[in-house]
Amino acid sequence: MDPQSRATQPTPALRSLKSVPAEPLLTRDFDARPAAVYERLRSKYGPVAPVDLLGVPVWLVLGYAEVLEVLRNDHGLWSKRLEDWRDHREGRIPADWPLLPSYQGTYIAFQEGKAHTELREMWSKALRPFQDRTQPQALRLEKDVRQYADELISLMAEGGTSGWADLSAQYARPLMLMVCNRLIGFGTDEALMDIWRVVDAGPDAPEATLRLMAALAEVVALKRRRPGDDLPSHMLAARPDLTDEQLIGEIGLLLGLVGDIATSLICNTVVEVLTGDPGARASLAAGLVRETINRAAMIAPPSANLSFRFATADTVLGGAHIAAGDPVMPSVAAAHADPRFAAALDPSSVHSSRAHLAWGAGPHRCLGDELATTLVSIAVERLFEQMAALELALPADQLPWRSSPTIRGLRALPVRFRLGQAAERAPAPAGAASEEPATSEESTEQTASRSALSRLVRALLRQRS
Ligand code: HEM
Numbered sequence: 001m002d003p004q005s006r007a008t009q010p011t012p013a014l015r016s017l018k019s020v021p022a023e024p025l026l027t028r029d030f031d032a033r034p035a036a037v038y039e040r041l042r043s044k045y046g047p048v049a050p051v052d053l054l055g056v057p058v059w060l061v062l063g064y065a066e067v068l069e070v071l072r073n074d075h076g077l078w079s080k081r082l083e084d085w086r087d088h089r090e091g092r093i094p095a096d097w098p099l100l101p102s103y104q105g106t107y108i109a110f111q112e113g114k115a116h117t118e119l120r121e122m123w124s125k126a127l128r129p130f131q132d133r134t135q136p137q138a139l140r141l142e143k144d145v146r147q148y149a150d151e152l153i154s155l156m157a158e159g160g161t162s163g164w165a166d167l168s169a170q171y172a173r174p175l176m177l178m179v180c181n182r183l184i185g186f187g188t189d190e191a192l193m194d195i196w197r198v199v200d201a202g203p204d205a206p207e208a209t210l211r212l213m214a215a216l217a218e219v220v221a222l223k224r225r226r227p228g229d230d231l232p233s234h235m236l237a238a239r240p241d242l243t244d245e246q247l248i249g250e251i252g253l254l255l256g257l258v259g260d261i262a263t264s265l266i267c268n269t270v271v272e273v274l275t276g277d278p279g280a281r282a283s284l285a286a287g288l289v290r291e292t293i294n295r296a297a298m299i300a301p302p303s304a305n306l307s308f309r310f311a312t313a314d315t316v317l318g319g320a321h322i323a324a325g326d327p328v329m330p331s332v333a334a335a336h337a338d339p340r341f342a343a344a345l346d347p348s349s350v351h352s353s354r355a356h357l358a359w360g361a362g363p364h365r366c367l368g369d370e371l372a373t374t375l376v377s378i379a380v381e382r383l384f385e386q387m388a389a390l391e392l393a394l395p396a397d398q399l400p401w402r403s404s405p406t407i408r409g410l411r412a413l414p415v416r417f418r419l420g421q422a423a424e425r426a427p428a429p430a431g432a433a434s435e436e437p438a439t440s441e442e443s444t445e446q447t448a449s450r451s452a453l454s455r456l457v458r459a460l461l462r463q464r465s
Helices: 003-008 028-032 034-045 064-072 113-131 136-156 167-184 190-200 205-225 231-238 244-274 278-285 289-299 332-336 369-386 421-425 440-464
Strands: 048-053 056-061 162-166 309-311 315-317 320-322 327-330 387-392 414-419
Touching: 028 034, 034 048, 034 332, 048 320, 048 327, 056 064, 056 332, 064 315, 064 327, 064 332, 113 136, 113 231, 113 244, 113 369, 136 167, 136 369, 136 440, 162 167, 167 190, 167 231, 167 244, 167 369, 167 440, 190 205, 190 244, 205 231, 205 244, 231 244, 244 278, 244 289, 244 369, 244 387, 278 289, 289 369, 369 387
Parallel strands: 056 327
Antiparallel strands: 048 056, 162 414, 309 327, 315 320, 387 414
């Protein structure tokens, strides 16, 4: 039976999560080809499937309409608060369940009601200077990001005008780590490596978390005493009553979003352009880089599966009987592949649909999508502008995707490249991003950022090997 007709069939009534044998989601199959796993689940269960997530039963929401219904939450049925998770409340979730720490955060993503609304207001105000492209701070940020991008490309090409590179470790990741540094106003680049260690969740992560927390506490104390033109200072200006702990929680979220999710979107976009999504290539060729990003976010959304929502009352969703307190995990990636959604798209059009859910939807919808699109656009644009040739160094089906229940991102993005004449003419990075002559203060800053970038890239490459 084809998935489309299956999705419209009545699904057998599912009594509760425990009455159906949930199959493990995180298998080798899922790591290699998550899309095939979503389709198998869709054809077996319809738009809402029971899965086992590292020993915990969860409803995976696969249908576009059902994901949208949960995210929009028009009737206040879905909560993101941990207290509304029945099994957790009743002590049935093991304390060492690997995903538990990510649900114990007290930051915006896990708040509801008034506390949530107030935090959204704070984020919107604090982001505005960086996100609203009519603001001088936003323009300065864009200029700096272009400069970091050019410096990274010139570092990549230090061995000559062509070669091999890992675009994740040598470009996307350090670029977004520099953005984190710039937005947070860290004085040192030591924090950058710790951000990466935390995001990477490798063996050094616990120690790096402690160091990073200490560094963030220092930054917060400093910004309270001497506010600057950075995100924590703007957050404090909007909400002076925030405790240090709350502010650190919100900054921690920023690190994940920029340091990890935006990095993944840069890499996923490059892959889509190189491996031949016709819409992604055509829009880039037409100079519509924001459209290229939109298309990549639709085909390979980096936030592939979102954090749980808990039903606050018994309900039926996509034919499944969901009991009060059950967790549901909305799958953006599966929703985008839903035949009912995919049928409405024209894959060869230069203009894609904006109805995708890569930024979420409803009351928890992303607040930084404009900024993220700008950052990713600059990264993609600078790269393709400066390359005469760029191709994957591996067959597309052998790319090393990370094993993650939530993120669709690469561990490495190996490419072969040849720089174009524009990049060859301006190999020295200082002043490369600016058409005006650099002042001596600017040159000093640029030399400092170049050496920070160079150290960072070396460390990221070491860490990867
Ligand atoms: C490519 C990068 C990004 C992607 C794909 C992305 C995607 C998302 C998604 C899907 C959500 C909703 C999560 C949910 O409903 O469970 C979200 C929430 C959020 N995003 Fe983004 N985001 C990105 C970058 C950013 C950036 C750069 C910022 C700010 C600097 C930002 C700020 C936020 C905030 C504050 C929330 C929480 C909103 C809430 O819970 O009310 N995001 N993001």
